[in-house]
Amino acid sequence: MTRALVAIRGVSQRFGADGTSVTALDSIDLEIPDGQFVAVVGPSGCGKSTLLSLVAGLRLPSAGTVLCDGEPVTAPMPRKVGVIFQEANLLPWLSAVDNVAFPLKLRRVAKAERLAAARRMLELTGLAGFEGRLPHELSGGMKQRVAIARGLVQNPAVLLMDEPFASLDEQTRMVLGDELLRIWSETRKTVLFVTHSLNEAVYLADRVVVLSARPGRVVDDVDVDLPRPRSFAMSAGERFGALKDRIWQHIKGAERR
């Protein structure tokens, strides 16, 4: 096994004051090797998005440590970690190419250099020819492609995706899923992908981590032993169904409570 690129060790997250505090995550341990595609699923409110924001350095855990490439995460590390949110969150006044170049602008990379990098990323995400469009001139799926390009533009080792396709219609979601797998196979990033769709999780990931209802604990860690490249036909197969069923058993019970 390759070394863990992202290591989550004994991480807990509590919210609120002492008396009324809510435990969102309870002693999570996860080691994610370099290049692995990991999906995180769990019942609503299990803290899967919180887990992602801890790895992103957007908040600090109440206990435990998050290591990225051996370094403790205490603040966002944009050169190592790219983040893609549920909404594209593009700056509405910037064109697609300027949005993608934005992380480089924050680092004061020279203009020509950052625009060239942004154009390459738009090409990778299938948006060549749309560089000059403003976000409101793009469809929901295209905006999310811009967001993915922005997440990739600094060539980070880790890509964090927080339900990135949740606000898209199903067809767009499936197309973008395949696109993501293509990009992943070309770039071999380590991906941590939060989703509430079991189909999406099993279809995309090497491994599905299942969290319990609040407080979120790891209740299962499923190795997705389907061959790659994945195809739509597989999702009708027996193995796909068995994996989904195994994950569903954990979530079903939790959602009923």
Place this chain on the structure above:
Amino acid sequence: MTWLERHLRLGQAVLYLAILAAWEILPRAGVVPRLFVPPLSEALGALLADHREYLGSLPTTFGEIFVSYVVVCGGGILLGQLVGSSATARRMLLPVLRSAYAVPLVVLYPVMMVWFGLGSQSKIAFASIYAFIPTMLTAVAGVAALSPALAETARAFGATRGQQILYVALPASLPSIVAALRLGGALVIVGVIVAQMLGSAEGLGFLITRHRTLLNSPGVYAGIVLVLLITGMHEVLLRRLERKVAAYRQGA
């Protein structure tokens, strides 16, 4: 699409012309007493005949408008940005500001004349106080509507606090700043003219009041035409600016 939908601009131009024509024709036809509304041509004639006096009133008027504009839009928008960016400050101050806004400030003008005298200071004080709160409320509403998601995204990509303000918060609040400028400017112009009308020895508002006392209606309306020109020019400039910052609107 109907004919009118395709020719909205033309329809508007016709409407404007109809209003101007009504202004000219109705008094002449005796439908409206000339003492109340003289024909447009008479008002313009008075403006031409006494153009020295009217133009002479403009430097004072513009000066007072300018200083109040700076106070209201500078102070109001800056304070609005500050209050708007803190949820606690909003919760504490907004009800107070709204009730202060409900006070009819015109009743305070005589007191202000006692404090600041008959000169420009009382006009600037009144116009500034009159326009400050609504301008500030507009700015507050704009900042409060900013989505925290954009700032969070910028932070995830390594933006420092300063970069978040410079690259995200400021551009995102440009439309509300222009909206506040537009409202503040319009109110400042009204405030200065009203204050001049209520008590002063110079300025456009003073001329309007003096002609009214003499029952010189064309003279009154000549002043009104100038006021309309000033507010109209302001409106056109600010609308142009608004279109320029339209791309900065959120929800794109």
